[in-house]
Amino acid sequence: MKRAYTFFTTSWMAKGHLKKISCLLLLFLFLTVSSCMNYWLDIVPDNVATLDHAFRDKTRAEQYLYSCYSYLPNCGREYSLAHFDDFIWTNARYGTGIDSWNYLILRDRNNADNPLLNYWSGGNGGSNLFEGIRDCNIFLERIDEPVDLQKFEKSRWSAEVKFLKAYYHFVLLQMYGPIPIVKENLPISADPEEVAVFREPVDDVFDYIVQLIDEAVPDLPLTIENKIAEMGRITQPIALAIKAKVLVTAASPLFNGNKDYQSMVDKRGVQLFNPVENPEKWKRATTACKNAIDTCLLAGHELYYFSSPKMSETTRQICQVSQILTDKWNPEHIWGNAMFESPYHAEWYVIPALASNHLLFTRGVIVPTLKAVEYFYSKNGVPIDEDLHYDYDNRFNLTNTKPEETLYVQPYTTTAKLHLNREPRFYGSIGFDKGWWYGVGRYNENDQWPINVKSGETSGPRSEDVFSLTGFYIKKLQNFYASFNNTSYSGVRWDFPVIRLADLYLLYAEALNETKDAPDNEVYEYIDLVRERAGLKGVVESWSRYSKISNKYQTKEGMREIIQHERGIELAFEEQRFWDLRRWGVAIEEFNGFVQGWYYRGEDDTEFYRVTNYDNITYTTRDIFWPIRKYDLTVNRNLIQNWGW
Numbered sequence: 085m086k087r088a089y090t091f092f093t094t095s096w097m098a099k100g101h102l103k104k105i106s107c108l109l110l111l112f113l114f115l116t117v118s119s120c121m122n123y124w125l126d127i128v129p130d131n132v133a134t135l136d137h138a139f140r141d142k143t144r145a146e147q148y149l150y151s152c153y154s155y156l157p158n159c160g161r162e163y164s165l166a167h168f169d170d171f172i173w174t175n176a177r178y179g180t181g182i183d184s185w186n187y188l189i190l191r192d193r194n195n196a197d198n199p200l201l202n203y204w205s206g207g208n209g210g211s212n213l214f215e216g217i218r219d220c221n222i223f224l225e226r227i228d229e230p231v232d233l234q235k236f237e238k239s240r241w242s243a244e245v246k247f248l249k250a251y252y253h254f255v256l257l258q259m260y261g262p263i264p265i266v267k268e269n270l271p272i273s274a275d276p277e278e279v280a281v282f283r284e285p286v287d288d289v290f291d292y293i294v295q296l297i298d299e300a301v302p303d304l305p306l307t308i309e310n311k312i313a314e315m316g317r318i319t320q321p322i323a324l325a326i327k328a329k330v331l332v333t334a335a336s337p338l339f340n341g342n343k344d345y346q347s348m349v350d351k352r353g354v355q356l357f358n359p360v361e362n363p364e365k366w367k368r369a370t371t372a373c374k375n376a377i378d379t380c381l382l383a384g385h386e387l388y389y390f391s392s393p394k395m396s397e398t399t400r401q402i403c404q405v406s407q408i409l410t411d412k413w414n415p416e417h418i419w420g421n422a423m424f425e426s427p428y429h430a431e432w433y434v435i436p437a438l439a440s441n442h443l444l445f446t447r448g449v450i451v452p453t454l455k456a457v458e459y460f461y462s463k464n465g466v467p468i469d470e471d472l473h474y475d476y477d478n479r480f481n482l483t484n485t486k487p488e489e490t491l492y493v494q495p496y497t498t499t500a501k502l503h504l505n506r507e508p509r510f511y512g513s514i515g516f517d518k519g520w521w522y523g524v525g526r527y528n529e530n531d532q533w534p535i536n537v538k539s540g541e542t543s544g545p546r547s548e549d550v551f552s553l554t555g556f557y558i559k560k561l562q563n564f565y566a567s568f569n570n571t572s573y574s575g576v577r578w579d580f581p582v583i584r585l586a587d588l589y590l591l592y593a594e595a596l597n598e599t600k601d602a603p604d605n606e607v608y609e610y611i612d613l614v615r616e617r618a619g620l621k622g623v624v625e626s627w628s629r630y631s632k633i634s635n636k637y638q639t640k641e642g643m644r645e646i647i648q649h650e651r652g653i654e655l656a657f658e659e660q661r662f663w664d665l666r667r668w669g670v671a672i673e674e675f676n677g678f679v680q681g682w683y684y685r686g687e688d689d690t691e692f693y694r695v696t697n698y699d700n701i702t703y704t705t706r707d708i709f710w711p712i713r714k715y716d717l718t719v720n721r722n723l724i725q726n727w728g729w
Contacts, residue, residue, distance in 0.1 A: 160580025405512025420579025523564020554681020
């Protein structure tokens with residue numbers, strides 16, 4: 085019996101379970117080291133013939149290729165890695181399973197004994213990404229074996245797997261900071277000292293990720309030709325867009341000159357974080373962003389504009405917000421999650437009951453916080469606390485709605501001033517009391533679903549565990565062409581964007597701003613493209629005319645704040661803000677504090693429209709990087725734990 089050692093373990097590995105790889109079952113027998121535990125760095129199959137079978141021909145090799153894709157973290161699902169941040173919350177009484185893991189992370193419930201969303205060694209909703217990297221290495225080592233595989237296929241598939249290997253390193257890097265670099269699987273003959281690897285400095289990990297992507301790009305296709313069978317597979321635009329995001333992350337304060345972790349030194353005496361800021365990183369990121377944009381445009385990617393002859397411009401702008409996400413494979417999506425099989429699985433967590441026969445098919449428990457609601461701009465395209473014409477101090481007061489506001493709110497009713505005079509993305513993203521919900525069987529803008537959220541009303545609390553904690557709902561994460569009938573919910577399949585063109589434009593604006601002494605038209609151009617699509621004036625005009633800080637856009641610091649705010653709005657509820665706040669070095673400031681909303685039990689206006697505190701979040705430096713499971717540290721003594729765990 086062969087013996088192999090590692091510092092990575094998973095519960096199912098320890099129990100000797102079989103690993104399921106896509107359509108093909110490859111049997112790997114994981115062997116023991118002291119007692120009956122299995123510790124792996126390399127995939128070393130006990131039955132070599134089984135692995136040989138996996139690369140016997142093109143068909144089987146392609147199945148192994150898909151197995152390399154199978155480790156991609158879920159996105160757009162209720163248990164996604166970055167599903168919860170300060171903009172999104174869930175009912176504390178609802179569930180104790182995977183739907184609440186991210187919620188528990190922000191409630192200081194992570195731990196080093198059995199980490200939540202453990203992507204290091206697998207468990208609690210996280211897949212073992214080091215295992216994914218090892219599968220990628222096996223593929224790259226053995227792809228020459230199938231005799232019926234053409235050269236161009238071999239080159240393309242190898243490039244895809246190199247990118248996936250880079251991406252898995254990047255996900256781990258974002259979560260854990262310094263990680264081991266797994267360039268190749270060690271041979272069976274490797275001794276324990278060889279496999280007891282060290283975590284490497286973050287700069288080295290970033291460089292290796294970029295190196296892999298650069299190696300992959302020339303052999304990737306510019307576009308997907310077979311759209312029915314291959315959408316979601318890696319292209320040059322995907323690889324270059326992710327490279328841009330990788331380099332922007334490397335240049336950001338969390339990884340560029342972060343002094344909070346300057347004492348993080350491993351047992352070799354190697355410093356894992358460089359505490360000295362390097363401005364050249366922003367220049368490198370700027371070049372990568374521009375290259376990615378040029379390639380995306382060449383491939384036909386463009387900002388998505390929803391159109392419908394049946395709608396007014398007002399309703400079109402509102403509906404566009406969700407369709408940017410949910411119009412499947414639209415040209416703005418650079419990379420979409422093709423494994424997002426059923427929108428119902430995610431949508432039912434955000435949709436309220438809009439009629440009595442919806443009650444069986446909706447939960448409406450993953451909801452926006454009051455902070456998210458306030459974050460969207462006024463109709464003048466500036467923050468509501470900066471707008472010269474917005475009654476910010478009285479935003480929680482009640483007012484009567486007017487006929488001319490009919491497409492935004494129900495007419496001749498009472499609602500909070502906070503709900504009025506906001507930008508189109510607000511009305512396309514947020515469902516609020518006395519607002520409208522377009523679609524779900526109603527496609528006449530003069531006959532939309534009314535949203536009535538107070539206790540006893542259709543969209544109000546339904547039971548002790550099914551209600552919107554904050555009194556708001558997320559409209560953005562549902563395709564309005566979905567529908568209900570008396571027995572079921574019929575969803576419209578869509579791909580959740582991992583990265584889209586607006587995201588890339590805003591990354592470029594951010595990188596440009598950081599490389600200049602003061603912002604200029606080049607910086608404004610790319611953020612203004614996003615604002616124009618949203619129905620807003622450009623940064624210069626909006627701040628000059630409507631902001632109390634009329635010169636804010638003229639300084640690097642002010643423009644940095646504007647760009648960050650724009651990202652928060654444009655990408656709200658898309659699993660980007662969690663990573664953005666961390667890389668900007670402001671997660672502790674932003675995550676800490678009260679989770680607020682209206683009083684969801686209120687039965688009338690006076691009761692309901694009271695700002696209520698529901699949770700008080702404590703988020704510390706310790707929480708920035710995930711803990712490595714303590715058991716894994718006992719297996720490999722060369723690893724050190726992240727700070728605070």
